[in-house]
Amino acid sequence: MLKKIKLEDAVGTRLAHDLTEIRPGQFKGAAFHKGHTVCNEDLCRLQKMGKNHLYVIDLKDDEIHEDQAAAILADALAGDGIVWRDEPREGKIKLLAGKDGLFGVDTAALAAFNMNDEVMCATLHNHTLVKKGEQVAATRAIPLIMKRTPIERAAAIARQNGNVLSVNSLRKAKVGLVITGNEVYNGLIEDRFGPILTEKIEALGSEVTAVAFAPDDAERIRTAIRSHLDQGCDLLMLSGGMSVDPDDVTRQGIRSAGAAEMHYGAAVLPGAMFLVAYVGNVPLLGVPACGLFHRITVLDLVLPRILTGEKIGKAELAFMGHGGLCKDCEECSYPHCPFGK
Amino acid sequence: MDAFEVLLESSADAHGHLCPGQVVGVRMAMLGCRLIGLNEPRRHDQIKKLIVYVEMDRCTADAVAHVTGVKLGRRSLKFMDYGIMAATFVNLESGKAFRVVSTEEARSLAAAYAPAIAEKHPQQLAAYKRMPDSVLFRVQQVKVKIDDCDLPGPTRFKAPCTRCGQVVRDQREVIEKGQVLCRPCTQETYFSDAREVTWPDMNWVPGKNNNQSKSDGNAEKMSGGDKPRPYFCQ
Numbered sequence: 001m002l003k004k005i006k007l008e009d010a011v012g013t014r015l016a017h018d019l020t021e022i023r024p025g026q027f028k029g030a031a032f033h034k035g036h037t038v039c040n041e042d043l044c045r046l047q048k049m050g051k052n053h054l055y056v057i058d059l060k061d062d063e064i065h066e067d068q069a070a071a072i073l074a075d076a077l078a079g080d081g082i083v084w085r086d087e088p089r090e091g092k093i094k095l096l097a098g099k100d101g102l103f104g105v106d107t108a109a110l111a112a113f114n115m116n117d118e119v120m121c122a123t124l125h126n127h128t129l130v131k132k133g134e135q136v137a138a139t140r141a142i143p144l145i146m147k148r149t150p151i152e153r154a155a156a157i158a159r160q161n162g163n164v165l166s167v168n169s170l171r172k173a174k175v176g177l178v179i180t181g182n183e184v185y186n187g188l189i190e191d192r193f194g195p196i197l198t199e200k201i202e203a204l205g206s207e208v209t210a211v212a213f214a215p216d217d218a219e220r221i222r223t224a225i226r227s228h229l230d231q232g233c234d235l236l237m238l239s240g241g242m243s244v245d246p247d248d249v250t251r252q253g254i255r256s257a258g259a260a261e262m263h264y265g266a267a268v269l270p271g272a273m274f275l276v277a278y279v280g281n282v283p284l285l286g287v288p289a290c291g292l293f294h295r296i297t298v299l300d301l302v303l304p305r306i307l308t309g310e311k312i313g314k315a316e317l318a319f320m321g322h323g324g325l326c327k328d329c330e331e332c333s334y335p336h337c338p339f340g341k
Numbered sequence: 342m343d344a345f346e347v348l349l350e351s352s353a354d355a356h357g358h359l360c361p362g363q364v365v366g367v368r369m370a371m372l373g374c375r376l377i378g379l380n381e382p383r384r385h386d387q388i389k390k391l392i393v394y395v396e397m398d399r400c401t402a403d404a405v406a407h408v409t410g411v412k413l414g415r416r417s418l419k420f421m422d423y424g425i426m427a428a429t430f431v432n433l434e435s436g437k438a439f440r441v442v443s444t445e446e447a448r449s450l451a452a453a454y455a456p457a458i459a460e461k462h463p464q465q466l467a468a469y470k471r472m473p474d475s476v477l478f479r480v481q482q483v484k485v486k487i488d489d490c491d492l493p494g495p496t497r498f499k500a501p502c503t504r505c506g507q508v509v510r511d512q513r514e515v516i517e518k519g520q521v522l523c524r525p526c527t528q529e530t531y532f533s534d535a536r537e538v539t540w541p542d543m544n545w546v547p548g549k550n551n552n553q554s555k556s557d558g559n560a561e562k563m564s565g566g567d568k569p570r571p572y573f574c575q
Contacts, residue, residue: 107453108450108453108454108456108471111450111453112446112450112453112472112475112476115446115449115450115476153475153479156473156475157473157475157476160473160475160476315457318457319456319457
C-alpha cells in the first residue's frame with residue numbers, strides 16, 4: 001500500500017514515483033526520480049512544486065509495484081520474435097521486434113488481457129511489417145501499487161496461446177511467375193506485370209527464379225504451372241485472366257494443374273478478383289489486372305503473410321473486408337494509412 | 342473424468358438442449374473439481390467428498406450438477422439463490438474450497454473469440470469453448486463452514502412443530518417465543534391459503550390393479566370403483 005507522509009517527515013525516505021515539475025514555457029519533466037532519497041535541500045523545491053505530502057511505499061506480501069508488474073506482463077505478452085528490456089520508464093515497458101518480419105497480434109487474447117482493470121497493452125496493427133529493434137507494443141500496470149493476483153491473471157491470459165504478440169520471419173521464396181494473356185504472349189503489348197511483381201517480391205527478400213508467358217489457354221497455363229513446380233518454385237504468382245471475360249481461363253489452368261484448394265475473390269478493393277490456391281503445399285496467387293494500375297493492392301496485404309507460412313483461406317480473405325477499402329489517395333502513403341488494417 | 346466434448350454432449354442431453362450456459366457449466370465443473378483435487382467426482386470413492394454450491398438456477402447449474410454428479414437429494418448440491426453465475430466446490434476431506442465465478446468480460450469478448458459467427462448464441466457457444474479458463478473464470482479460494490445439519494448422511498436432527506405436529510428435519514425449525522415451529526406455521530412460506538383436500542384414486546398403490554381411472558387425473562373426475570363422496574373434506 002501507499003502511505004502518505006508529511007513533507008517535513010520525508011527526509012531520508014525514498015520517493016515512490018517520479019515527481020513531475022512543470023514550469024510553463026520552460027520545462028516539463030521529472031524533477032525527482034523514483035527511488036530518490038529525499039534530503040533537506042529538496043524540501044524547498046518540493047514545496048514550490050506544491051508538494052506538502054509524499055507517498056512512501058509499504059509493500060504487503062500480496063502486493064506488487066508497477067515496475068515488477070510491467071515486467072511480468074511484458075514477459076507474458078512477448079511471443080516468438082519479441083524482445084524487451086526490464087527497464088521500465090514511468091511503469092511502462094516497450095516491446096520490440098527481435099528480428100525483421102511480420103508483426104502478429106492475437107487480437108482476441110489482447111482484448112481479453114486488456115479487459116483486466118489493472119493492466120494495458122497497446123500494439124501496432126496486426127500484420128504490420130517491422131524491422132528488428134522497432135517498437136511494436138508497450139505494456140504497463142495502471143496503479144502504482146496493486147495486488148499481485150490480478151497481474152498474474154492478466155499474465156496467464158497473455159500466455160494462453162503462447163503468442164499474443166509475435167514477429168514472424170518471412171521466408172526467402174523461389175517465386176515462379178506466369179504472365180498470361182494473348183496480347184502479351186503475341187507481343188501486341190509489352191508485359192508490365194513481370195517487373196511490378198518482381199519488385200514487390202524482391203522488396204520482401206524473395207527472388208523470382210522462373211518466368212513463363214502463356215496465352216489465354218488453360219492447357220498452356222497448366223503446363224507453365226507444372227513446369228515452375230518441377231523447377232522447384234515454392235510460390236507461384238499468375239497475372240491476368242482473373243476476371244469474368246470468356247477469355248479469362250487462368251482459373252481453369254490452375255485447377256487442372258492440380259490445385260486442391262482454391263479461393264477466388266477477396267474482400268479488398270483493389271483486388272476483389274484475387275485468387276489463392278494451393279497445389280500441395282505450394283501457394284499460388286492469382287493477381288488480377290488491378291495490380292497494374294494501383295500501387296498497392298490486396299497482393300501487398302497477402303504476400304507478407306504467405307511468406308511467413310500462414311495459410312490464407314476463405315476466412316482470411318473475408319476478414320480483410322474491414323479496412324480493405326483503399327482510399328486511392330493522390331499521394332499514396334501506404335503502409336501509413338488505414339488500408340489493410 | 343471424461344473429455345470436455347463428451348461431458349458437454351451428455352450434459353446437453355440431460356439438460357434438454359445445448360446452450361452457452363452448458364459450455365460454461367461443464368468447464369466450471371471441470372475446473373472446480375481439478376482445483377479441489379477430485380478428478381473423478383462421480384466415482385464411488387470421491388462422490389462423498391464433494392459438495393457444490395451453485396449460486397444460480399440457470400442452465401449452468403444443471404451442467405455443474407451433471408458433470409460433478411452432485412444431487413440435491415444427496416445434500417451434495419446446495420442452491421444459494423444469489424443470481425450469480427458462480428459455483429463453489431468443496432472437498433470435505435481436505436477442507437479446500439474454491440469459488441469459480443463466470444466473468445462478465447467473457448460475454449463482451451465472445452465476438453473477439455468467434456468473429457466468424459454472427460448470431461449471438463452460436464457465437465457465445467463457440468467462443469466459450471475457445472477461451473482459456475483464465476478469461477472465462479475468476480477463482481477465489483474460500484472457506485466454507487458447513488454445519489452438521491447441512492452435511493450428507495442420515496438425518497441427525499428432528500423436531501416436531503409445537504403448533505401442528507409436523508416433524509421438521511435438519512434444524513430447519515423456527516423458534517418463536519421459545520416455541521419450536523415449522524415454517525408453514527410461521528406463515529413464512531412460498532404458498533398461501535392452504536387447505537387439505539381429498540382426490541380421486543386416493544387409494545392407489547404402485548404395482549396393483551387399482552381399477553385406476555384412465556382419465557388424466559383431473560381432480561374433477563371421480564375414480565370408478567369408489568363410492569361417490571364429496572370432492573373435498575372441509
